[in-house]
Amino acid sequence: MKEIILGIESSCDDTSAAVLIDGLLASNVIASQAVHEAYGGVVPELASRVHQQNIVPVVSEALKRAGVKAEDVTAIAYTRGPGLLGSLHVGTSFAKGMAIGLNIPLIDVNHLHAHALSHFIKEREEDEVPEFPYLCLLISGGNSQIVLVKSPYDMEILGRTIDDAAGEAFDKCAKLMGLPYPGGPHIDRLAAEGNPARFKFSKPHIEGFDYSFSGLKTSFLYTLRDSLKEDPDFIEKNKADLAASLQATIIDILLDKLNKVIDKTGVKHVAIGGGVSANSGVRDAVEAICRKKGVKAWIPARKFTTDNAAMVAMAGSFKNKKKEYSDLGEPPFARVTI
Ligand code: KG4
Secondary structure, eight states: OOOEEEEEEOOSSSEEEEEETTTEEEEEEEEGGGGGGGGGOOOHHHHHHHHHHHHHHHHHHHHHHTTTTTGOOOOEEEEESSHHHHHHHHHHHHHHHHHHHHTTEEEEHHHHHHHHHGGGOBSSSTTTOOSSSSEEEEEESSOEEEEEEETTTTTEEEBBSSSSSHHHHHHHHHTTTTSSSSSSHHHHHHHHTTTSSSOOOOOOOOOOBOOOOOOHHHHHHHHHHHHHHOOHHHHHHHHHHHHHHHHEEEEEEHHHHHHHHHHHHHSSEEEEGGGGGGOHHHHHHHHHHHHTOOOOOEOOOOOTTSSSSSHHHHHHHHHHHHOOOOOOOOOOSSSOOO
């Protein structure tokens, strides 16, 4: 019998469903929520409501594109956390209802595990996958951490942010520049035309492998505040250089610790994941240090960097192999670590 896993993701502001057939991705549908743009950030209550509107059509479309019927599905994997509790409830309740209706196993997936395992998503049989143990630099709007992935079932956080995540640094600084939410992609686009050495922003001095991004945000704010006093058009005139310098500083901070962890662990494979891993500068910089160190870099396709159900189905298939199923009484978790 074929293994047909339906993955469901609803942790933040993307409603996604994917179908994995015998380990190969057959469909991955994502409905993003434009409603938050007007508010400069994700509004949790609105996110839950839009998930409710999207979940049925998104799951139906994923099944249709995969060419399978609901009755063909052999297990359902869903994101249990971390994320916005209301949003998680929508995916969790839907997954549970469908598992009861079809009388098939339910698999709860940790969203961070799913990001770290996203490199195992295969669209073709010949697609390569990383070797364990590998490092994953997991960088998103809510997390910035370096994870040692020893196996699909055993991961250890070696460093994490003590305040803001890298994505928050991008988004908050972009907001200060008057750019729309989420600001990361806008900074990425502007940075391509700017001078990364033009402005200097402060970098944290933290022991060990932990990150901090709140000081950078303050330093960026002060630069804008002081310069705007001299010239009210300062941002408009310098936006490409500001974006390029900000992006370069974030990359320096991320890579400094990653570099040290690669040396300390001696791993041969290094992956990146999460929304910020879509950033062109981050991708190039990680490729470059890996090449220099003679380790293999795993840079995900951009469609698998942001929240998607393909990675949830993938992480679920590992648990399915061990028959690690979830109890129907298990609630979602807003906060949960790896
Ligand atoms: O993983 P994700 O979709 O959502 C969670 O936070 O769980 O990540 C979203 C974050 C946002 O902060 C967004 O600005 C950032 O990823 N992001 C980027 C880029 N694309 C998305 N940051 C920098 N450059 C990008 N190209």
